[in-house]
Amino acid sequence: MDDVDFDELVASLTLREENTALKSYQNTVSVVCPACDxxxxxxxxxxxxPTSLNISRQLDLCVGNxxxxxxxxTHKR
Known part of the structure; x- marks a missing residue:
């Protein structure tokens, strides 16, 4: 993720949720994942x-820092 402009990536997304533990964005414009393209x-x-995630559906995940x-x-199946 070192070669990704994270601020620019996030600027293309729609904020869905924010609380003390996490921020969640929706990709409404088909930005590609920096891990899998x-x-x-x-x-x-x-x-x-740590942060706990409650996921109710089956997803493929790519993780970075x-x-x-x-x-x-997240990638829906």
Whole structure:
């Protein structure tokens, strides 16, 4: 993720949720995932360590790290 402009990537996304533990963005413009080069559905930024995620559906995940925060790119199956 070192070669990705994370601020520019996030600027292209739609904020869905923010709380003390995480920020969640929806990818409404088909930005590609920096890990796998396929468009992703959502981006989750974990603001606390540890952070618990409640996922109710089956997803493929790509994971990275930005400014000591874990970022998760979700891909619906």
């Amino acid at each position: 396929d468009p992703f559905d959502d981006l989750v930024v974990c603001k606390e360590n 930005v400014d000591d925060k874990t970022v998760i790119f």
